[in-house]
Amino acid sequence: MIILKSPEEIQAMRAAGRVVAQAHEVVRDLIRPGLTTLDLDRAVEEFLTKQNAIPAFKGYQGYPASICASVNEVVVHGIPSQDVVLQEGSIISVDIGAFVDGFCGDSAWTYPVGQIDSQTQLLLETTEKALFEGIEQARIGNRLSDISHAVQMRAEEQGFSVVRDFVGHGIGRQMHEAPQIPNFGPPGRGPRLKQGMTLAIEPMVNAGSYHVQILDDNWTVITRDNSWSAHFEHTIAISDEGPVVLTTL
Ligand code: MF3
Ligand code: CO
DSSP states (O other), X not given: OOOOOOHHHXXXXXXXXXXXXXXXXXXXXXXXXXXXXXXXXHXXXXXXXXXXXXXSSTTGGGOOSSEEEEETTEEEOOOOOTTOBOOTTOEEEEEEEEXXXXXXXXXXXXXXXXXXXXXXXXXXXXXXXXXXXXXXXXOTTSBHHHHHHHHHHHHHHTTOEEOSSOOXXXXXXXXXXXXXXXXXXXXXXXXXXXXXXXXXXXXXXESSOSOEEEOTTSOOEEETTOOOEEEOBEEEEEETTEEEEOSOO
16 A cells, blocks of 8 residues: 655655755765775764664664665665775765654665766766656656656666666655555556655666676675666655655755
């Protein structure tokens, strides 16, 4: 069942979204060669706690940290570690979720570390565009897979591929609510979109093939072909005036 939110509930979700966006500002300002992904995790956890926000990932199905920090061929769910030192020319996807007053915000962004090559830059730009073209489809009367289709079209136009094994999701009082939101598929399928739906749309786009594998830590997801991968995610609400991004300042 898809839980529709009232305007008051969406206002509350905006507060959660804003804190997540601010945490991304903290990350963006910190990222540089030599920093570890554990440094980023600590900074975000400290920031969220100071804002009276609760990190949404920590303890979720046993996940040990407040952020996911996924470098290069890591697609999602990279566990922050003092052994992962950021290198010039790498990319890092940082995923942050937080609860404020009982509602969740969830957003991911892929950041360059120093200068990156032009093909990697294209991967980042394309995945960000795919996210926003998916968000554009989050309108009353459209169907859910209109979002999926728009994301896939943008990603594949550049020869990249969208991950099949992980999807976006409804979000609200729980981080994961119905519906699941694949990043691929034909348009015009699935439930009709309604006012008050709140969704986390999160394309994961690989430079190579879409196949992934999970490492022995049971979390880290990497590309099978070791190609690099980007991940952009926003939490949005569907209003009568169109999609509203909640994970923004
Ligand atoms: N954005 C991810 C998601 O939607 C983050 C979850 S990481 C986890 O599921 F550790 F909390 F599982
Ligand atoms: Co999510």
